[in-house]
Amino acid sequence: MEAYLEEKRAALQEKAAEQAQEEKQTVVTLTVAECGEFHNFGEYHEGIADVPEAIAIFNRIPPERMNGIPSIGINIHTEGTESYEDTQMDIVSGRVADLEILDYVPDITDNPKAVEVIAELIDKLPDIEVRGSLEKWQAAFLAxxxxxxxxxxxxxxxxxxxxxxxxxxxxxxxxxxxxxxGYLNDFLNALISDSIREGMTDIIGKGTELDDSEGVQTARKAKELLDKLAEYKPLAKIEELEECNYNMIDNVLNNEKPKEEKQAGRISIKEKLAEKKAVIEQRDKSDKEVPEKGTEKKSEREI
Structure with a gap:
């Protein structure tokens, strides 16, 4: 028991340290320039809070007095740092959005909010040419x-x-x-069921407020991730091949690893899920037979 409590205490300390680090937040805004190449030539707007406002400003620039190709950019400011340390980059230039270059700007692609803003920008400009995709970063953030x-x-x-x-x-x-x-959906649904039960215990048994219940908050987060999984659109197979095949030699995909190499050392996530589902199903069966029995933590919480 003492060993368990010590491990639990260490885990809580680690979580507190992570939360303290996250407090140093970033602020993502947009920019609009009359001349994308030289922002000091002509009209320039910065600190734009949302995508619709940026597009409205972009469309208001009179074509007859443009000093170059207009652009919409993104700016990432880290609180507590100087503005000259910000990460800034044009995303839309004229009628083209070049997303391929983002591979070389990890300060942007490592920021979920920045990728979300870029995705919204692309979605609200359906007539522009889009080179590349945000799909791989969106999948990584969701994972x-x-x-x-x-x-x-x-x-x-x-x-x-x-x-x-x-x-x-x-x-x-x-x-x-x-x-x-499929197994991720199963895991999240099981987690929702489990967390709702714990939330009811908090609210009814302990008098905890709805928004203060850890079980309720966990269920809400799991539902949010379920919705994101449902909305996520993976690349079509042809797009995956094009992404890998940017430098084909003799009709051989030179940028794709063999399947057997990809599978090496893979963690057995699905087996862990099967164990968790079996535990939950057994517990649900016991709850039906003995309604008054209290809920308890499962031994397996993992994917």
């Missing part, structure tokens, strides 16, 4: 959120069952990109 939810739900059990967190997230990302999300 990281699912993994983080699993970690938060039972940190001790997570640390006992997941040896390589980066590999876990990479495998989930790959499955999301390939549309293999």
């Amino acid at each position: 990281a959120e699912i993994d983080q939810l699993s970690y938060n739900y039972d940190t001790v059990q997570y640390n006992q069952t997941v040896e390589d967190r980066e590999a876990q997230i990479a495998n989930i990302t790959e499955d999301i990109r390939n549309g293999n999300t």
